[in-house]
Amino acid sequence: MQKVSTNAMPVKKAKRKSISYDKYGYLFVAPFVIVFLVFQLYPIFFTFRTSLTDAAGWDKVLNNRIIGFDNFAKLFAFDTEVSKFFWQSLGNTVIMWLFNFVPQISMALILASWFTDSRMRLRFQGGFKVLIFMPNIITAATIGILFMALMGYPVGPINVLLQQLGMLNSPFEFMRNVAMARGTVSFIQWWMWYGNTMIIMIAGIMGINPALFEAALVDGCSSRQTFWKITLPLIKPILLYNLVTSLVGGLTMFDIPHLMTQGNPNYTTNTVARFIYQQGFEAPNNFNMASAASVVLFGIIVICSLILSALMKDRNAKPAKGVGK
Numbered sequence: 001m002q003k004v005s006t007n008a009m010p011v012k013k014a015k016r017k018s019i020s021y022d023k024y025g026y027l028f029v030a031p032f033v034i035v036f037l038v039f040q041l042y043p044i045f046f047t048f049r050t051s052l053t054d055a056a057g058w059d060k061v062l063n064n065r066i067i068g069f070d071n072f073a074k075l076f077a078f079d080t081e082v083s084k085f086f087w088q089s090l091g092n093t094v095i096m097w098l099f100n101f102v103p104q105i106s107m108a109l110i111l112a113s114w115f116t117d118s119r120m121r122l123r124f125q126g127g128f129k130v131l132i133f134m135p136n137i138i139t140a141a142t143i144g145i146l147f148m149a150l151m152g153y154p155v156g157p158i159n160v161l162l163q164q165l166g167m168l169n170s171p172f173e174f175m176r177n178v179a180m181a182r183g184t185v186s187f188i189q190w191w192m193w194y195g196n197t198m199i200i201m202i203a204g205i206m207g208i209n210p211a212l213f214e215a216a217l218v219d220g221c222s223s224r225q226t227f228w229k230i231t232l233p234l235i236k237p238i239l240l241y242n243l244v245t246s247l248v249g250g251l252t253m254f255d256i257p258h259l260m261t262q263g264n265p266n267y268t269t270n271t272v273a274r275f276i277y278q279q280g281f282e283a284p285n286n287f288n289m290a291s292a293a294s295v296v297l298f299g300i301i302v303i304c305s306l307i308l309s310a311l312m313k314d315r316n317a318k319p320a321k322g323v324g325k
Helices: 022-050 070-075 081-116 125-137 140-150 157-164 178-206 210-218 223-234 236-251 255-260 272-281 287-312
Strands: none
Touching: 022 287, 070 081, 070 287, 081 125, 081 178, 081 223, 081 236, 081 272, 081 287, 125 178, 140 157, 140 178, 140 255, 178 236, 178 255, 210 223, 223 236, 236 287, 255 272, 272 287
16 A cells, blocks of 8 residues: 655645725715715705804905804894893794604504504505605795695695685685794694604614514514514614704704794794894895804704713613623
């Protein structure tokens, strides 16, 4: 039998040169970073600086001087016309946001639980989702013009219909009534955004382990018990996301009130965003006051977001223990 030599030379493996693709990642994110720095981060710092200056009028946009916190003192004085107008606008914004967000989140939760409940077996789910989400993809300008036409005075379709049904004796000017004007703005905001909120909720519910729902079904839990005991606690992060994004969107509400009511009647639908627009881009172009109001609004949003995060924090969660400890 032939012996195999033990002194054979070991076969050398060919070394492969590793290729790093890290630099391509930087190239792909570079456009976003550049756009963010130029059109978002720089304007934020510029707004903070302008809020501390006397930049009232186009001639002082660049040639201004630092005056400290005088602009903020005017906003928080509560006895000046600008201060009263600002806090009235903030109150209007909060009222209209609450009247659209509470129904929005409630309807989104109900629809999301229906569409994800295997026991209901709803037909034509895809079509319903498209119809519910569709208002969100229509521009605010289009929706504003649509509702202005529907609620037109004196011969708008709603006025004509209500008179024919005998519910009105004469045409009603909806946008001259405080409750109707605020209610219309809140309704439009709800109608535009509840579909978007519903889709996010559905995505959150579908991310829950199906074994939990199967176990609940085996144990004889009803749909209501499953929703309150399993679904709702496990989508808290999604709820927090919707709360914060709705808060930001609600407090910066501008397009619908601006297009439909211009802040009327008697500035009861004027929002903080419209107040900032009026101070900065209508005579006498108080860019300093507009910037100060923007900073105050930014601070309110940050504080409210932190409060919501603290309230929604899961206090029952325990930190993971290390292996072997």
